[in-house]
Amino acid sequence: MSTGAKRAALGKGLEALLPSKKPAAEPVAPPPPAPSVTVIEGKPKEIPVEAIERNPYQTRTRFDETALAELSASIAELGVAQPILVRSLPGGKFQLIAGERRWLASQRAGKTTVPAIIKEVSNEQAMEITIVENLQRADLNPMEQAKAYQRLSSEFGLTQEQMAKRTGKDRASVANFLRLLKLPESVQARVEVGEISFGHARSLLALEDSQLIEKAALKVVQMGMSVRATETFVQNQLNPERKLGKVETVEEPPIDPNVKEAQTKLQRTLGLKVRIEDKNGKGRVVIEYANVDDFDRLLEALA
Structure with missing residues (x-):
């Protein structure tokens, strides 16, 4: 596979996991609704940062403090450029699916709300989306990538070939990362x-x-x-x-x-x-x- 072909494949895995966008004309309220948030799948809405809970399926274990501080300064000046992805929880709460760095940096920047796209997905879908989204990032360290592939294998029963297709990588690369766990x-x-x-x-x-x-x-x-x-x-x-x-x-x-x-x-x-x-x-x-x-x-x- 050529380098260009590999780059073109990046990002396909996450899109395959997300439900298709619905028409924006029909708002869908989660049970029970958040006090001041209208839930519309596919459209970003401002939701309170304190109403968001960390994702228990997060693959990343380390954040570069310097990069996080730089992102926080940028958000304080220009705001959040790309919405985070969350799912609704009971009691007007939300759980992160993707975008933890933006959420953390928004808190550090003193923001009270953050733009988010709300998706109604199951526990299994949330876990898989989070893992695949992280694997498509360039800044995960090799061990974080290895452990993410291991979770896709053990918790979802995916083969190395299936993991490669979901993340836009080649099968040999997946196999090499998994070997690090030895x-x-x-x-x-x-x-x-x-x-x-x-x-x-x-x-x-x-x-x-x-x-x-x-x-x-x-x-x-x-x-x-x-x-x-x-x-x-x-x-x-x-x-x-x-x-x-x-x-x-x-x-x-x-x-x-x-x-x-x-x-x-x-x-x-x-x-x-x-x-x-x-x-x-x-x-x-x-x-x-x-x-x-x-x-x-x-x-x-x-x-």
Whole structure:
């Protein structure tokens, strides 16, 4: 599948899950109705932020505080550009289906209401829409994506092929993310915070033994290995007699704490290995990707 074809497929999964838009001329009131909200499926309405409850099916576990603050400032100045998606609950309450960052940022911006499209869907539909919508975003870290695919498999019985069609991904990509769940929990945590990229994690899986993977992951982090160096290191561990080459062990000069913090933030946001080479305020930012899917995610994030 070409890169262009893959990009064209993005977004189809969520549309397939949502009910077709109904004519806007017929308002439908939920039982019981919210005090000051008219529920019309397909049309955004302003609803109180305090009437909205967090989605228990949310896949995302981490939000970048800097990005959230920037979004909050934008909303305070210009308002919410894209409505959130909710469903009605008893007692005039609503539950988020999609748009948690916009909801949180609206609260931080001091907004009392937020534009929302209200959809009447079941628990199962709400869960599936939320998971698929999150998987179509570019800024989920690899472990969040892996766990989301796992939920689609375990709770909805979807095959890898079906998950790929729902999210606009290819089946091999889905399979690779699911493989990350075989990593030891300590290594999964490193992937989640961006210390180890998706490409590093895939290389480490070849070791199979949990203790070997943990030791290798620690070495990758300590030495700042690239994905290619990690692959060579893993092959040396698997086939020491072949002497495929030695990983450079010369210690790198200490990294400025500010540069290291920026590097970590970029890795966490992009889900890829990032190296900042700085010398007296000048240098370059090197972003490594292991395959076309990584490259696509990088382009979407930068765009």
